[in-house]
Amino acid sequence: MKLFPPEIEVGEDEGFEPSKDIFKRKEYGEYLARLFSVVEDPMVVVLDEPWGSGKTTFVKMLAGHLRNESFPVIYYDAFANDYNDDAFISITGEVMSLADKLKTELDSRKERFLDAATSLAKKVLPILGKAAVKAATCNIITDKNFEDVSKAMSDSFANLAETELRSFIAQYGKNKELVSEFKNSLTSLAMMLRESKASEKPLVFIIDELDRCKPPFALSLLERIKHFYSIKGIHFLLVADMRQLENSVMYSYGSSIDSKRYLQKFYNLVERFPSKDERRQSDVRTFLTNVYEGLPDDSQDGEYKNQIIETLEAISLQKGFTLRTVEKISSHVALLLLKTNHNTLRISTIMTCLCALKVEQPSLYERAQKKLISFEELDDYFKFNLWRTDEHSIKFAVDWWKFCVLPSLEGDNEELNDFSKHLHRYGIRNRKDIIPVLCRLLDGTKFVSDK
Known part of the structure; x- marks a missing residue:
């Protein structure tokens, strides 16, 4: 007898094993695989379903299915990683882990990526973490709440030491080069991952439990994906209840912000589980x-x-x-x-x-x-x-x-x-x-x- 229904254990390469795919979602998973395969531009897809709808089990099965179809895949539990101060470190670490797993021998592209990520984390992220997160919202602020956001931005920059600001401004051009070098090295690394799978399939990065994270970490994760990981050869699947993410935005930026519109700049498509045919069991x-x-x-x-x-x-x-x-x-x-x-x-x-x-x-x-x-x-x-x-x-x-x-x-x-x-x-x-x-x-x- 089961007092607590056990979680379905899904192996890394198991895919949609019939006895575990109790909701018969294999066909839907195959559709997502085709979508990731044919779209060339970098794409962020959101699987928007409420808490408790079976999202985690599904995406773990999807990850195995994609691996069996020669996709390089990273499954990332955002909730398990939100103890980190900045999402960049943990998602970059996942990329390096996959690179080491798929290509164990020395490769200059791995070293170049690690060097670029280290430089970016040391030089650019600290200043961004203190000020630019609020500035990132200014392009969607309405007249009604412009003054509130402007004040929040001013307060944020006021908290920075003058020497930090002077250093950031003086190094602005070099910092742009660091971001560019990181993206170039990531592009090369993504190519290496495809070579290791003897495939032209893109890297699929599955971000699970995003709606359960601390709001600052969830938003940091979205910002880092948009600004640093939006390159050809990498697709993201964000797994979340969008209503909870909208609450995270309002928690961080105030209830007057248009949270739905704010989040729309981070993704290209929203997916939902297909409705069941009436002839099937619910x-x-x-x-x-x-x-x-x-x-x-x-x-x-x-x-x-x-x-x-x-x-x-x-x-x-x-x-x-x-x-x-x-x-x-x-x-x-x-x-x-x-x-x-x-x-x-x-x-x-x-x-x-x-x-x-x-x-x-x-x-x-x-x-x-x-x-x-x-x-x-x-x-x-x-x-x-x-x-x-x-x-x-x-x-x-x-x-x-x-x-x-x-x-x-x-x-x-x-x-x-x-x-x-x-x-x-x-x-x-x-x-x-x-x-x-x-x-x-x-x-x-x-x-x-x-x-």
Whole structure:
């Protein structure tokens, strides 16, 4: 049984191995490979998907696929590297690591690139790091916030020692030469990498987890790519939720900046995962089937497990949950199942809904726990009639929730009294105690992410 669904381990050269490509994205990966192959000019592509949509697993598979197609590839976890003060050092180090791996013997082009990168890092980057990041935004500033940015730029330069400014101005021409030499050496190195693969394919640099970085590092990374790495023979794939990157821009430059427009100068294309054909299983169903492969099931035909999957799929599709949210809910369901068995009252729909409330709507979960929630509140959140499942499953969910929370079962609700016959064998006398009993089991263990 999986309490925490394990991350899919993808080998460097594995590519889209069928048993791991559970969302069937190989075809989309092949399209990206063709795109990188045929475009000659330097290109920056953004894979824009929300957190928890399976981006990291996909790009790791893509990296392996590209390597098998003779592309030189660098996979770079930006979040794991944001302890560095400047992104230039770490991404340049990745290039050197790949060069050493693909061409172990001495090569003057590797030494030239290392010398050029060292000179650039020593002479140019320190002054840029203190002042020019804010100056880089001036070409998109509107009249409304021009004064704020102008003041920010002035303050930034005022903090520099006069001797540093004089030195930078005096060495301006030489610094331009250093940047030019770095780009030339990088062009030669990219050619060397293609030769080592006996291929004309460009270097593909995959930058993952960009939206999870500290804002200054994320923006530094974008600036360094634009100003120093935009050369023929190198393509970048930035993997991020663009909404989070826009927040990083506003964090760094203020809420008045047009963050979307600011970011547009750093990329050429935005890609999204293709929509699923209606004839295929949904991503959520595919994910849940994989996660619940080891789920215990007391029924002979697996009906109980299927009810959980069906309920969570219906909720997730209706609410638009990300796969990461589905994963959290699944962990709570798995924990609750560990604490129950066939001798305990197990109502698949109620348990799954409670776990969803605990993760996504703690206030409603607390009201349910205290016997305060009404069926109208539940229906307003879950919208049972919009679930993409069969009418029998919807009726099953609605009837059990009504049985648990309605003030009275008189009149039209008398048919729900039939549910009462299930209670005595589990030691529950009052139907309104069902939810608190399940909540006590669920609250006995707290996941760190719940804090």
